[in-house]
Amino acid sequence: MKMKSMLKASVVLTTSLLLMACGNDSEANNQSAEKPADAPDTWIADRTITGLVFQSANDAGAGTMSPEIADYIKERTGITLEIEAVTNEDSQAALASGLAAGDLPDFIAFYLNDSGRPEFPMLLQASNEGMFHDISEELQSGEIYGKYFEDGYLPRDTRENIMMRDDHDGATYLVHMAIDQEPADPGQKEIGGTYIRKDIAEDLGIDPLEVNTSEELEDLLNDIKDGDYTDDNGSPVTPLGPTVWGGSDRPWPYNDLVWSGPSNEKFMKDDQGNILHESMTDYAEQRVEFVRRLLDQGLMHPEFFTMEETRANEGVTNGSFAVVADVHNYRPELSDGSYVPLGPINRADGSNHMVMPYKSGYAGWAVPSTTENPEEIVQFADWMASEEGKRLYMYGLEGEHYDLDEDGKPVVKEEMLQLADEDPEAAKQEGFRGVGGYWGEHLAWTDMNNLEQFGEAAWGESQRDDVSEQAARDIIDFYNYDERYDNKEVIDGLTPRAYLFEFEDGDDTLTTALDTWEEDIQKAYYANSDEEAQDIIDQMRSQLENANIEEFTEFLKEKEDQGEVIFY
DSSP: OOGGGGOOHHHHHHHHHHHHHHSOOHHHHOOOOOOOTTOOTTOOOSEEEEEEEESOHHHHOTTOSOHHHHHHHHHHHSEEEEEEEOOOSOHHHHHHHHHHHOOOOSEEEEEOSSTTSTHHHHHHHHHHTTOBOOOHHHHHTSTTGGGGGSTTTSOHIIIIIIISOGGGTTOOOOEEOOOBSSTTOOTTTOOEEEEEEHHHHHHHTOOGGGOOSHHHHHHHHHHHHHTTOBOTTSOBOEEEEOBTTBSOOOSGGGGGGSOOOTTOSSEEEOTTSOEEEGGGSSHHHHHHHHHHHHHHTTOBOTTTTTOOHHHHHHHHHTTOEEEEEEEETTSGGGTTSOEEEOOOOOOTTSOOSOEEESOOOOEEEEOBTTOSSHHHHHHHHHHHTSHHHHHHHHHOOBTTTEEEOTTSOEEEOHHHHHHHHHOHHHHHTTOSGGGTOOTTHHHHOOSBOHHHHHSSSSTTGGGOOSHHHHHHHHHHHHTTHHHHHHTOEEEOOBOGGGGHHHHHTTOOHHHHHHHHHHHHHHHHHTOSSHHHHHHHHHHHHHHHHHTTHHHHHHHHHHHHHTTOOBOO
C-alpha cells in the first residue's frame, strides 16, 4: 500500500500547503560549519533545526520556548530549534497527509504509544519506502540514546516492533519516546479511575474500596439516589457522572462487564485458555443492558458519554456527581479532599490487582531522508535528553527559575511557584515544561526518572505543602498504593492490536471493524429499544466475523505458542 492511499482527501490539500510553507530549506536550515575555537564541548553545529509536530496544539508546544532559553541552547550547542505544528483535529490524518506531501523539515514528531496505534502502520510503510534516514549508528553513539541498545532497556514492543525490527536488518528509522529508566516505574503515583464523594461514602457507612463489582456499584448508586444528596449549589446530585475530561466510554464503573485485561483492547482468555475478542462473548450484551438500565433509572447522567470537558470539570468541582467515572488524585478538582477512590471494580476475570507494563512509550520522532547532516539532529536530541538539556527543558534557567541544592538538584524559586499558581498564562511565558511549555517533549523527554534526576516526581513538588499536594498524598495513603505496587504484576509483552499489521499485511479491514466495535457500542447504549440495541451488536459482530476476527485470535494463539508474551 502506498502512502497516498491512506489519505483522507479533505485533509490532503490544506495540510500539504502548510507543509510546503514550513518544509526543509537546506540552505536556511543546514548551516553546519567547523566548530569555533572557543565553543563548549557540547557544541554541535551552527544551524537551525526545524521540527514539525503532528499532535494537538498544546502537546506540540510550538512557540512556548522563551528567547532566553533559546539563547542558552544556541550558546551551548550552536543550534536554533524551531517547532512547528500542524493544526488539525485529526492528528492521524494530518500525519498521513504530511507523509504523502513529502516536503518535511529536519525531523517530525508524532503520537505513538505503541505499535498498536493507527499511526504506526503508515510510519512503518514510510520507513520501508525510504522516507526516513537510518539513524541506528548515530543513536548508538549517544550517551542517552545509546542506552536504547542495551539489553533489557527497551520494552519488547519498542525494541522488536518499532525501532529494531528484524526485517530492517539493523536499521532504525523511528525513535520511541517517554521510556522510563527503570521497569514499572510508579513515577508520580497517579491513581486514576472511579471516585466517590467522601462525605456521601461516610454518610452511607461504606468502605469505598470494598465496592468491587458492577452489581455492588449499582446498589450503591440506588442508595445515593434514595439519599437525596445535593451539590454545593443545593441541586440534587447525579449518582454517576462522566469522567472529569468529559463524556467517554471508560471501563472503570463496569470493568467486570468488559471482556478485557488492563490493556482495554477487548481481548482476553477464557477459563479454557482460548483467546477471544469481546464480540465472541456475551459481555457486550451484559454491559449494554447494565448501562441502559442505569440511564433509564436516572442513576447515570444522560450525557455520560457526550458531555463537554468544561461542564464535566464544573460537575466535579461543585460535587454534582456523587461518583465520577474517571479522575485522578492530582486533578485540581480534588484538591479539597472531597473525593476518594472507589473500588476498583474487578476485571472480567475477577482480578483487580495492579498490572503494569515493563515499560511503555508515548510518542516518537524520525529524521526525513531529505534532511542534511542527520547525525546533527541525533546529537542534538541526545544533548536535549541529557542531564543538562532535560533540566533546561523541565526547569528553565539556573538562577532565574531555580537554584541548585547541595545535592545538585533543582529547587524551584518561590516566585515561580507563586506565578504558576496565580497566573498560569504568565508563567507559561517563562518557556519550560514545568510551567506548561512542551517544546522539548519531542527530543528530550525520555530516559525518565524524575526522582533520581530532579529529586522530585514533578516540578516544584518537593516545595509544595499546599492543600492540592496534600490531598493527592492523602489519596495515595487511602488507596494503599504502596502495598498494591509491591504486589503488582509486570508484563513485558505486546498488546493484541500490536499484531494487526503483521496479520493484515496492508489490509485494514479488521482494524476498521475493531474500531467500529468500540464506536458503535455507544449507539447501543442509547438505542430506542432493547431490540434495536441487540441489532446494533449483531451487526457489529457480523462485521468482525467477516473481517476474520476468529482467525486473528488463532493467530494470537500461535504467537503465544511460539513464546510471545501478550499483554491483554
